[in-house]
Amino acid sequence: xxxxxxxxxxxxxxxxxxxxxxxxxxxxxxxxxxxxxxxxxxxxxxxxxxxxxxxxxxxxxxxxxxxxxxxxxxxxxxxxxxxxxxxxxxxxxxxxxxxxxxxxxxxxxxxxxxxxxxxxxxxxxxxxxxxxxxxxxxxxxxxxxxxxxxxxxxxxxxxxxxxx
Amino acid sequence: xxxxxxxxxxxxxxxxxxxxxxxxxxxxxxxxxxxxxxxxxxxxxxxxxxxxxxxxxxxxxxxxxxxxxxxxxxxxxxxxxxxxxxxxxxxxxxxxxxxxxxxxxxxxxxxxxxxxxxxxxxxxxxxxxxxxxxxxxxxxxxxxxxxxxxxxxxxxxxxxxxxxxxxxxxxxxxxxxxxxxxxxxxxxxxxxxxxxxxxxxxxxxxxxxxxxxxxxxxxxxxxxxxxxxxxxxxxxxxxxxxxxxxxxxxxxxxxxxxxxxxxxxxxxxxxxxxxxxxxxxxxxxxxxxxxxxxxxxxxxxxxxxxxxxxxxxxxxxxxxxxxxxxxxxxxxxxxxxxxxxxxxxxxxxxxxxxxxxxxxxxxxxxxxxxxxxxxxxxxxxxxxxxxxxxxxxxxxxxxxxxxxxxxxxxxxxxxxxxxxxxxxxxxxxxxxxxxxxxxxxxxxxxxxxxxxxxxx
Numbered sequence: 298x299x300x301x302x303x304x305x306x307x308x309x310x311x312x313x314x315x316x317x318x319x320x321x322x323x324x325x326x327x328x329x330x331x332x333x334x335x336x337x338x339x340x341x342x343x344x345x346x347x348x349x350x351x352x353x354x355x356x357x358x359x360x361x362x363x364x365x366x367x368x369x370x371x372x373x374x375x376x377x378x379x380x381x382x383x384x385x386x387x388x389x390x391x392x393x394x395x396x397x398x399x400x401x402x403x404x405x406x407x408x409x410x411x412x413x414x415x416x417x418x419x420x421x422x423x424x425x426x427x428x429x430x431x432x433x434x435x436x437x438x439x440x441x442x443x444x445x446x447x448x449x450x451x452x453x454x455x456x457x458x459x460x461x
Numbered sequence: 462x463x464x465x466x467x468x469x470x471x472x473x474x475x476x477x478x479x480x481x482x483x484x485x486x487x488x489x490x491x492x493x494x495x496x497x498x499x500x501x502x503x504x505x506x507x508x509x510x511x512x513x514x515x516x517x518x519x520x521x522x523x524x525x526x527x528x529x530x531x532x533x534x535x536x537x538x539x540x541x542x543x544x545x546x547x548x549x550x551x552x553x554x555x556x557x558x559x560x561x562x563x564x565x566x567x568x569x570x571x572x573x574x575x576x577x578x579x580x581x582x583x584x585x586x587x588x589x590x591x592x593x594x595x596x597x598x599x600x601x602x603x604x605x606x607x608x609x610x611x612x613x614x615x616x617x618x619x620x621x622x623x624x625x626x627x628x629x630x631x632x633x634x635x636x637x638x639x640x641x642x643x644x645x646x647x648x649x650x651x652x653x654x655x656x657x658x659x660x661x662x663x664x665x666x667x668x669x670x671x672x673x674x675x676x677x678x679x680x681x682x683x684x685x686x687x688x689x690x691x692x693x694x695x696x697x698x699x700x701x702x703x704x705x706x707x708x709x710x711x712x713x714x715x716x717x718x719x720x721x722x723x724x725x726x727x728x729x730x731x732x733x734x735x736x737x738x739x740x741x742x743x744x745x746x747x748x749x750x751x752x753x754x755x756x757x758x759x760x761x762x763x764x765x766x767x768x769x770x771x772x773x774x775x776x777x778x779x780x781x782x783x784x785x786x787x788x789x790x791x792x793x794x795x796x797x798x799x800x801x802x803x804x805x806x807x808x809x810x811x812x813x814x815x816x817x818x819x820x821x822x823x824x825x826x827x828x829x830x831x832x833x834x835x836x837x838x839x840x841x842x843x844x845x846x847x848x849x850x851x852x853x854x855x856x857x858x859x860x861x862x863x864x865x866x867x868x869x870x871x872x873x874x875x876x877x878x879x880x881x882x883x884x885x886x887x888x889x890x891x892x893x894x895x896x897x898x899x900x901x902x903x904x905x906x907x908x909x910x911x912x913x914x915x916x917x
Contacts, residue, residue, distance in 0.1 A: 348470065352477055355496055356484065363490035376492055381499040388503055392470070393599035398545055402509035409502035413495070440485035440494040447478070447498030454505050 303390040304339040308332040311354070311383055315361055318379075324361040328354060339391055347391050355384060363436075373417070377410045409450060416446040464606075465511060471602035474504060507602040510545070530618050534578040539592055542572040548601055551594030553577050568599070581617040589615045655683045691729045691746035691825060694720060695815050697833035698764055699737040701776070705769035713760050715861055715903065716832060724753050728828075732756045733818060734763065735811025737837045743818055746827065775878055776836050777885035783892060786840055812838065816845045820852065830857045831898075835889050843889075843896055850897040858898045860890070 312332055316325045331353040338347030358380055365372055385406075420442060421427040430439055467475060481497030484490065541549065550566045581587060597604040656669050659679030672680035696716055703709055720730050730753065731746030742759045744752060812831075819829065829849050833842055835858075842858070849856045890900045 344470075348473065352473070355477055355481065355500065356493075359481070359492035359496040360484070360488065360490060363488065363492050365492070373491075373495065376495060377499075380492070381496055384496060385499050385503050388474075388500070389600060392601060393548075398599070399506075399510045399513060401513065402506045405509055406502040406506040409498060409505070413498050436489035436491055437486060439491035440482075440489060443491050443494040444482040444485060444497060447494065447501050448482075450498075451501040451505060455508070 300390055300393075301336075301339050304387070305336050307383060307387045307390055308336050311358065311380075311387060314379055314383065315358060319361050319364065321361060324357065328357045328361065331357060335387075335391055344392065351388060351391060354387070358384060373414050377414070382410065405454065409447070412450055413443065413446045416449070417443055420446075465508065465603050466606075468597060468601055468604045470600075471504065471507070471604075474500060474602055478504075503600075504602060507598040507600050511547075511596070511598045511603045511605060530581070534580050535589075536576060536578050537589060538574055538576045540572065540574050541592070546599055548597045548599060549573075549594065549607075550597075551575070551592050551607065553579070553592060587615050587617045653682055653684060656680050657683050691731065691827035692723045693731040693733060693746055693819065693827060693829050695812065695829060695831040695833070696732060696734045697736070697812070697831070697837070698734050698741060699833075699837035700767060701836035702834055703764060703767045706766045708769075709763065709766040712832065712861055713763070715859075717757065717760060719830065719859075720753065720756060730756065732759065733815040734759060735815045736764070738811060740811045740814040740818065743815075745818070772878060775882055775885070777882050777889065778839070779885055781839055781843075781885075781889055781892065783895070786843060786892075812841050812845050816848055819849065819854070826853050826855070828855045828857065830859055832859045832861060835860060835886060835893075839889050843892055846893055846896045846898040856898040858890075858893050858900045860886070860900065860902045 312325065312329050315328055316322075319325070331350045334350035335347045335354065338344060338350060362376065362380060365376070421430055429435060430442065478497035478500045481493045481500070485493035485497065537553065539551075539553065541551070546568055548568055579589065592607065592609040594607050595604045596607050656672055657680065659668060659681045663681045667682045667684075669680045669682050672678075694716060696712070702712065716732070720732065723730050727748075729746035729748045731744050732742065733740060733744070734742040741764070742762075744756055744759070812833075819827075831842065831845070835842060846856050846858065886902075890902065893900050
C-alpha cells in the first residue's frame, strides 16, 4: 500500500480545517510548512524528516485553534472529531502503511475520545465546578482537568491492558 | 510473553503529550491537552495491538533431511506467521555460524518465509532454527524482543575431510606402507658389516667410538641385515574385537593381507587366534603352502561377530600405569614363567597361552605381531610384550582400531568420550612402546575403508 497519497490528502485536509476554524493566515502558513515537511519526508520515504514535522503540527494546530471558547459540550466533541482524530490518523498514516487493523485496540483508542469528554463533564457535574470550569477565562484549569482525565485513562489502560 | 518496550520513535511520541499537557497549562489552552490525550491514545493503540498480536508468531524451520557435515551448507527456511501485519527485524540465532550475514527486515503480512544457509563450523550437537530479533507494531512505537528458542536438535558430523584427516593422522601407519618395505621385516644379525658415517636417527649404542676418536667424525657400525625366518600373528578375538561385522571384516582383511605379503616375501608364517579366555587356533610358523590355506580357513572360521554396542561407556581404563602392572607381573610369573605345560591359566586370557605356545615352539628369534585393540586385558598384553622381548623376539603391536572408527552414532558426549578414550589409548601405546614393542596404529587402506563404510 502506498502511503504517500494518504499523507498528502490528510495534510491538505488538516490545513483546510485549520484555516476555516481560525482564518489566521500566518499560523496557516507556518503549519502548512510543517505539513509540507511531513509530505516531503513521506515522499522520499524518510521518517527522520517527517517526525519533527509531525511533532510541530501536533503543537501548532491546537495552539492556533485555542481561541475557541470551551464553554459547552459541543466544542470539545467538535474539536475531537475535526482536529484530533485527523491528527491521529495523520500520525498513523505517516508512520505506517497499515495502521488501524486491530478492531479491539482501535475501539480502545476511540474510547479515549468518548471517555475524556464524559469524565470531564461528569467531573463538572459532580464537583459543582461547572460555572468555574466552563468560564472561557479559566482555560488553564480546563486544560489541567482534561490532561488529568487523559493521564488517568492512560494509566488505567496501560497498567491493565485487556487481554482476550 | 516477553516484555514490551518503547522504541525510539515511541519515546519521542511519549514526550509529545507531556509537552502538550505542559503547554496546555502554561498557555491556558485546553485543546492542547486534548491533542495530548489523543496521542496517548495512539500509544495505547500500539501497545494493545502488539500485546494481542505477538504471541501468534511462530517459527517453523524446515531443514533439509540430509546429514549435517561441518563445512557444508544447509538451507534453513523459517516460517513466521501472524494474523496481523507486523514490522519484523529478525536474524537467525543458531549454534552454527552463518557465513553470510542474514537479517530479515520487512513488513510481515500473515505469513512470510525466510531462507538462510547455515554453515556448521564444529561437530557435535547443534541447535538449529532459532530466530532472534524484534517485532514491532505497524507504527513502530512499541517493540517486543523476540527470541525463538531453537526447536530442532541436530547432530553435526565432522566433515568428511576431518574424519579422513583424523584417521590418517601422521604417525598412524597404513597397512600397505607397512608391508611395502620388505627391509623393515629384517633385524640386524649382530655381524658387523661396515663402518659408515653417523646419520641422525642411528642408535647411539652403535657408534664406533674408536673411529670417532681417530677421524673426529661420528661413525656408526652397520650390521648385516638378516631376514626374519618366522613371523607369527597373534590375533585377538576378544568380544571387543568382534564388535560389529564391519570390524571383523576389516580385521580379516588386514590379517590376510599381512600374512600374504609375508608369505610372498618368503617368511615362515604362523598364526595364533586367542580370545579373553583361551587360544582358539594355533598354527606354528611353517614354510609350506598348506600353512597359508590352513590359516585362511581358520580366518573364515572365526567366531561370529557381536552386535555393535552403543558407545555409552569408556572403553579404555585410565589406571593403566607402569606401577599398576606389578599385579599382572606377579600373575604372569606364577602362570607363565614357570613353564608348566597345561597349567590352568584361564581368566588370564588367551594371550598368555599364546605366549606359552611361542615359548614352547619357536626357539629362534622371530617377529611376533599382536593384532589387538588393547581393550581387553591391556596389562596382559603389555606384560606379554615384555616377556616376548625378553625371549629376544621382535614384537609389533598392531592396533587396527582407534576409537575414531566407532564414530557411527555421533553425539557430543560420545565424541567427548571417544576423544578421552583416544588419549587413554595413546597412553597405553606409550607404555607398550616403553616395553619394547613397535606400536602401529593402523588406519584402513582403500579396501579396508570400503569395508568399514559399507552400509553406512
